[in-house]
Amino acid sequence: MVRKFSFIASSTPDAQAAAKHLAALYGNARQEDADVIVALGGDGFMLHTLHNQMSTGRMVYGMNRGSVGFLMNDYSDKDLSGRIDAAVENIIRPLEMIATDADGTAHSALAINEVSLLRQSYQAAKLRLSIDGEVRLEELICDGVMVATPAGSTAYNLSAHGPILPLDAQLLALTPVSAFRPRRWRGALLPNKVTVTIDVLEPDKRPVNAVADHIEVKTVVRVQVAESQHSTTRILTDSSHSWNDRILAEQFLY
Numbered sequence: 001m002v003r004k005f006s007f008i009a010s011s012t013p014d015a016q017a018a019a020k021h022l023a024a025l026y027g028n029a030r031q032e033d034a035d036v037i038v039a040l041g042g043d044g045f046m047l048h049t050l051h052n053q054m055s056t057g058r059m060v061y062g063m064n065r066g067s068v069g070f071l072m073n074d075y076s077d078k079d080l081s082g083r084i085d086a087a088v089e090n091i092i093r094p095l096e097m098i099a100t101d102a103d104g105t106a107h108s109a110l111a112i113n114e115v116s117l118l119r120q121s122y123q124a125a126k127l128r129l130s131i132d133g134e135v136r137l138e139e140l141i142c143d144g145v146m147v148a149t150p151a152g153s154t155a156y157n158l159s160a161h162g163p164i165l166p167l168d169a170q171l172l173a174l175t176p177v178s179a180f181r182p183r184r185w186r187g188a189l190l191p192n193k194v195t196v197t198i199d200v201l202e203p204d205k206r207p208v209n210a211v212a213d214h215i216e217v218k219t220v221v222r223v224q225v226a227e228s229q230h231s232t233t234r235i236l237t238d239s240s241h242s243w244n245d246r247i248l249a250e251q252f253l254y
Contacts, residue, residue, distance in 0.1 A: 003081060006034035008049065010041030015065035018075065026080055034058060036084055036236070040075075042066020043155075047213060050112055050233045054094070061087060061236040070154060070246065073238045087236040090167055090243055092151050093192075093228050097212040100222045102203060109212035112233065113152025115225045116177075117198055118144035120207035120218070124180055127208070130197040131190065139201065140185065144177035144208075147196050147225045151243075154250050162187055164251050167244050172196075172227070195226040 006029050009019035018040045022028075031037060039049040039062040046062045053060055061084055064072035076083075094110040101107065119125040119142075127145060129137040148157035150165035153173055158164060162175030174196060175187040190196065200208045203221045210220045237243045 003035040003084060004029040004033055005036055005038050005080070006031045007038045007040065009039075010045040010066065012041065012065065015040040015045070018063070018065050018077075022077060022080070025077060031058070036061050038063065038080070039072075040065045041072075043068050043071045046071040047112060050092070050235060051110065051213065054110065054233045055231050057234070059089065059234045059236050071235070071243075073236075073241070083238060084236060086239045088239050088242040088244075090151075090235050090237065092149070092233050092235060094231055094233065095147060095149060095172075095212065095225050096228045096231075097210065097215075098224045099210040099212075099217040099220045101217060102219045102221055107215075107217045109215040109217075110228065110231060111152070111212035111215075112149065113155045113213055114146045114148040114157055115210065115212050115223065116144055116146035116156065117200075117208050117210050117220070117223060118177065120209050123206045125208045126201040126206050128199040128201055129174070130199070132194050133197070136188075137182075137185070139181070140176060140179065141181040142176045142179045145198065146173075146175050146177065147190075148173040148175060149227075150247075154247060158250075163189065164247060165189075166247055192227045195224060198223045198225075 007019040007023050009015035037060045062072040063075040094112045097109050097115045099107045127140045150167045153165040160177050162173045170192045172190045207219050210217045210223045
């Protein structure tokens with residue numbers, strides 16, 4: 001299948017050189033005219049690209065010209081059309097965050113990886129957790145808490161000892177960061193259709209910030225999180241090393 005590619009790159013010299021080289025080989029369409037956006041860089045650049053292509057219908061194929069590259073395919077300039085034709089497509093629904101700050105202003109943002117709440121000062125955060133309007137944890141004292149998607153379960157969620165979720169699992173991970181009380185609470189697995197509400201207790205004494213991927217809201221008093229019913233982004237991974245394969249392999253690393 002003949003496709004139009006648009007090559008975009010992070011600011012690193014390796015990524016910029018790769019974009020120039022590939023554009024000379026395959027042509028370089030404008031993003032709005034392309035069938036596939038080829039992102040060259042690392043995971044941060046890929047996440048930024050997926051946000052920019054949200055609900056456009058364009059597929060994103062990443063090649064690693066950065067450091068970690070968990071979201072990326074290996075770099076090669078050979079048979080790009082064939083690789084993309086054989087690639088596995090994953091459609092991702094992001095989380096929608098509505099964060100209300102101390103002034104009563106509501107801020108909306110989307111998160112492909114996770115929505116996290118983190119303490120702002122030396123004082124531990126004190127939070128109340130509700131699922132679909134029912135209080136499930138009256139008081140959690142911690143450094144923070146996050147709601148992670150399957151796509152984001154191997155990112156910050158994994159660093160906080162949260163579970164790794166297969167990409168097609170209809171689940172969200174609710175994971176605490178350094179829980180102090182209740183000390184043994186390790187989080188919860190939730191159906192992806194629920195709405196999570198997190199109320200900040202004692203917000204003046206224990207201020208908390210909320211972050212949806214790279215969008216931060218300062219001094220929040222309430223955060224609601226639910227999977228989006230309207231927004232989607234499309235990512236392609238090599239069939240020889242699909243995203244589900246990567247997530248499975250991650251669970252056997254030691």
